[in-house]
Amino acid sequence: MVSISFLNPLSPEGKDIVRELGSFEGISQDIPELRSLVTHNPSQEIVDDKEIPSNYLELALKRMEWHIKKKHDREFNSRRYAFLSDHAITKYDVISFYLLCQAIGVKFGPNSRETRVMVEAQGDIIQERLGKLHEEESRLIVEKSLQMLLKKDRVHWTFFQELLSTRKIRLTDLILDHGELILDREDFMDCFGPKIKHRNPSSMYQLLIGDELKELIMIKMIMQETEDYIKQVHEKARVMVEPNPILLELADEVEEVLAEPMQYYGYGSGRSGGGPMKAGPLNPLAFPPCVKKALEGIKSGGRNDAIVLFMTPFVSYARLYPDVFRMNISKRISDQDPQLEVTENEVLPLIYEAAQRCVPPLFDDQPQEKVNINAKLGFGMHSTLKMEHEGETTWYTPMSCEKIKLHLPHLCRPDDVCKKIGNPLSYYNRMIWEVRNLDKEGPDSSDESSSDNTKDITTADTENSTKNDNKNTDGTNSRER
Amino acid sequence: MIMDLKPATPNERRQYYREEWDVNDVPEFIRETLTQREFGFDHIGRGPNDRYRVFQNTDYLRKFMRVRTPFAAYSSVAFYHKPRRRDGWIKAELVFDVDAKDIPIRSCGCDNVCEICLKQAKDIVHGLIDTIKGDLGLSNIYVVYSGRGYHIRVLDDIVMGMDSDVRSQIVKYLVGSDVPRSEYSSHGMKYNLEHFTIPFGYPQVFTQRVKQALLNLNLDTEIDEVSKDIKKAVIKHRELLSEDQWGLFRKEIGPVRYSRLVKGIASLNLTLVDAKVSIDLKRILRLPSSLHSGVSMKSTLIKNLETFDPFQDAVPKFVYERKD
Numbered sequence: 151m152v153s154i155s156f157l158n159p160l161s162p163e164g165k166d167i168v169r170e171l172g173s174f175e176g177i178s179q180d181i182p183e184l185r186s187l188v189t190h191n192p193s194q195e196i197v198d199d200k201e202i203p204s205n206y207l208e209l210a211l212k213r214m215e216w217h218i219k220k221k222h223d224r225e226f227n228s229r230r231y232a233f234l235s236d237h238a239i240t241k242y243d244v245i246s247f248y249l250l251c252q253a254i255g256v257k258f259g260p261n262s263r264e265t266r267v268m269v270e271a272q273g274d275i276i277q278e279r280l281g282k283l284h285e286e287e288s289r290l291i292v293e294k295s296l297q298m299l300l301k302k303d304r305v306h307w308t309f310f311q312e313l314l315s316t317r318k319i320r321l322t323d324l325i326l327d328h329g330e331l332i333l334d335r336e337d338f339m340d341c342f343g344p345k346i347k348h349r350n351p352s353s354m355y356q357l358l359i360g361d362e363l364k365e366l367i368m369i370k371m372i373m374q375e376t377e378d379y380i381k382q383v384h385e386k387a388r389v390m391v392e393p394n395p396i397l398l399e400l401a402d403e404v405e406e407v408l409a410e411p412m413q414y415y416g417y418g419s420g421r422s423g424g425g426p427m428k429a430g431p432l433n434p435l436a437f438p439p440c441v442k443k444a445l446e447g448i449k450s451g452g453r454n455d456a457i458v459l460f461m462t463p464f465v466s467y468a469r470l471y472p473d474v475f476r477m478n479i480s481k482r483i484s485d486q487d488p489q490l491e492v493t494e495n496e497v498l499p500l501i502y503e504a505a506q507r508c509v510p511p512l513f514d515d516q517p518q519e520k521v522n523i524n525a526k527l528g529f530g531m532h533s534t535l536k537m538e539h540e541g542e543t544t545w546y547t548p549m550s551c552e553k554i555k556l557h558l559p560h561l562c563r564p565d566d567v568c569k570k571i572g573n574p575l576s577y578y579n580r581m582i583w584e585v586r587n588l589d590k591e592g593p594d595s596s597d598e599s600s601s602d603n604t605k606d607i608t609t610a611d612t613e614n615s616t617k618n619d620n621k622n623t624d625g626t627n628s629r630e631r
Numbered sequence: 632m633i634m635d636l637k638p639a640t641p642n643e644r645r646q647y648y649r650e651e652w653d654v655n656d657v658p659e660f661i662r663e664t665l666t667q668r669e670f671g672f673d674h675i676g677r678g679p680n681d682r683y684r685v686f687q688n689t690d691y692l693r694k695f696m697r698v699r700t701p702f703a704a705y706s707s708v709a710f711y712h713k714p715r716r717r718d719g720w721i722k723a724e725l726v727f728d729v730d731a732k733d734i735p736i737r738s739c740g741c742d743n744v745c746e747i748c749l750k751q752a753k754d755i756v757h758g759l760i761d762t763i764k765g766d767l768g769l770s771n772i773y774v775v776y777s778g779r780g781y782h783i784r785v786l787d788d789i790v791m792g793m794d795s796d797v798r799s800q801i802v803k804y805l806v807g808s809d810v811p812r813s814e815y816s817s818h819g820m821k822y823n824l825e826h827f828t829i830p831f832g833y834p835q836v837f838t839q840r841v842k843q844a845l846l847n848l849n850l851d852t853e854i855d856e857v858s859k860d861i862k863k864a865v866i867k868h869r870e871l872l873s874e875d876q877w878g879l880f881r882k883e884i885g886p887v888r889y890s891r892l893v894k895g896i897a898s899l900n901l902t903l904v905d906a907k908v909s910i911d912l913k914r915i916l917r918l919p920s921s922l923h924s925g926v927s928m929k930s931t932l933i934k935n936l937e938t939f940d941p942f943q944d945a946v947p948k949f950v951y952e953r954k955d
Contacts, residue, residue, distance in 0.1 A: 307767065308790065
């Protein structure tokens with residue numbers, strides 16, 4: 151029988167395994183049993199002995215490597231990682247999970263790309279493992295895990311507040327009745343059975359909830375717990391003693407594994423190609439429809455949000471730091487534009503022009519909005535851009551498409567490219583890349599291609615980064631009804 | 632009675648606050664949390680620029696209103712430890728703003744608001760409240776007539792601490808802004824279940840919202856990627872929806888065109904409520920009992936939504952005394 155900790159290392163069973171291990175001593179020592187398990191797995195394909203994880207740390211890296219390669223490597227061969235779905239490795243796997251979380255928590259913190267990938271990898275691995283189990287066994291273990299995670303039979307949807315806030319699940323995915331989440335067959339029949347006409351209620355249950363929704367909730371809850379655990383480690387590490395050097399070393403190696411797709415496979419779909427998005431003059435032809443529309447000017451009512459909250463971050467990032475989401479490193483304007491020349495001469499004029507085209511022109515009756523623009527660029531609430539004020543506020547990242555739909559629905563007129571992206575800045579980067587590629591395909595530019603040997607494109611990370619855009623709805627711009 | 636929704640003069644405002652308004656008309660849910668809320672005022676009709684006001688008790692509020700007779704009065708949906716600085720945020724009401732003027736598919740076609748679109752706004756409010764109670768299980772709900780539409784204010788503690796992201800998910804659920812999936816699988820087999828065949832949960836909410844939109848649609852309604860031909864077909868066959876004959880209706884429209892149609896409506900639904908109001912954790916909202924001077928109507932806490940009629944229950948006395 152599969153142990154719950156094989157799916158959820160944070161379960162009490164998983165915690166017991168860690169407790170048994172006790173300390174970090176011997177963590178990098180060879181474990182013959184682990185090697186033997188891997189080599190004797192009948193589905194396992196081993197090309198090179200070096201591929202066999204021989205200790206906790208190597209197993210931890212294999213977990214990450216599997217996820218990254220599966221996602222990005224077109225020649226990915228799952229049989230080379232078959233051991234990851236063998237529940238005989240549970241106790242080693244649990245330890246490697248904790249090591250990963252701690253290494254990432256200590257070095258990168260909860261808002262890092264490393265955390266995001268780790269959390270995704272955990273979700274991915276659970277799904278893979280469930281898929282390899284027999285239906286009955288899988289159902290049983292999901293039921294058992296859910297009982298543990300949900301703590302009681304019936305839960306109010308507000309229990310999932312965190313999952314909803316991080317958009318791991320959508321409220322519209324849940325089947326609710328008077329606030330309670332309906333998962334159980336009997337509850338379903340009680341609540342909805344009498345309403346169902348012309349269909350078999352039992353098969354309707356199977357389709358709408360059945361195993362699928364339960365699995366989804368279980369997986370997302372474990373992902374959330376993983377994220378919370380990394381956060382917890384990070385917070386403890388900040389106030390406590392020096393972290394164990396083994397963790398820091400592991401963190402470095404995780405970083406290397408994660409860097410690999412940028413070097414070899416190309417980011418995102420693996421098909422987009424392209425080079426890192428460097429800062430450069432703006433190309434209005436590559437602007438998404440929402441930006442083009444906002445540039446034409448907005449009627450009173452949506453002016454402030456369109457210019458201050460939407461255009462300012464977009465124009466400044468597109469011009470100065472288009473790679474923000476992929477790099478995932480927060481910067482200040484002056485890191486990209488030390489003399490603020492570009493900001494003063496290119497970024498602000500474009501925003502001001504759009505403000506001028508509004509009906510009525512925005513600054514005519516609300517000149518204080520200039521201060522708000524400076525604040526969104528990171529220069530505090532001041533009427534001029536001065537280096538000494540930089541950092542008083544943060545440089546707002548561009549709003550995601552989802553947020554635009556809510557805040558500025560009249561701007562959102564999606565075209566075909568919009569369907570593939572989650573943030574207008576990704577649209578811009580993708581179009582810039584396409585334009586550049588078209589140029590390269592031209593007859594006179596064959597020599598340029600050799601200089602571009604780094605492959606990546608920025609959209610994948612951006613799509614995952616909707617959570618990254620600033621929470622700009624909760625304060626200074628509160629407007630009245 | 633058909634009202635002329637014209638602005639109130641300064642004299643009329645004075646008359647209203649001195650002769651008609653009573654501080655006890657401010658709903659209890661606001662009076663009992665008075666000291667934790669920020670108040671804002673518009674004195675000349677150009678938007679509230681007198682903000683960060685705090686009243687230590689209702690008497691101060693009463694005096695302020697009598698003396699200043701504001702063009703408009705607002706109070707925060709948020710509760711603060713230090714409302715004067717909008718600092719120490721504790722929690723905020725969950726609010727849905729249905730403005731008659733901004734209903735995406737209006738049957739009236741008026742320029743501002745009229746009885747028809749106010750009635751339509753009320754129908755939308757009914758639908759939203761059903762979902763707030765029936766699906767989300769919330770119960771501490773107040774409905775306020777704002778002067779141009781309705782505010783639904785939810786004060787269940789269980790949701791008042793929620794962040795903007797959760798609130799935006801709630802808005803999307805309530806208004807039906809995502810087309811529910813229609814493909815489901817079980818034991819390796821794929822099945823098709825259209826939203827209207829599922830009589831509960833989000834698919835049902837979506838069906839209701841789509842129905843409401845289709846019944847009000849006219850040829851001039853602009854819906855993304857929905858041609859005039861489709862709209863004509865909708866109008867021709869929509870009586871089928873009154874009897875919930877969705878399958879037949881879809882067949883008449885054609886499955887491909889139907890899916891384009893519901894997709895377009897889903898995206899229009901996003902504007903059924905002003906989402907900005909719902910996700911803003913520090914917003915100020917028109918104070919119930921105060922005068923909406925732009926249209927000379929009282930913002931009114933509604934006791935019974937069924938029987939509430941803005942043209943009966945929200946008209947200040949001075950309007951009846953007008954000579955022209």
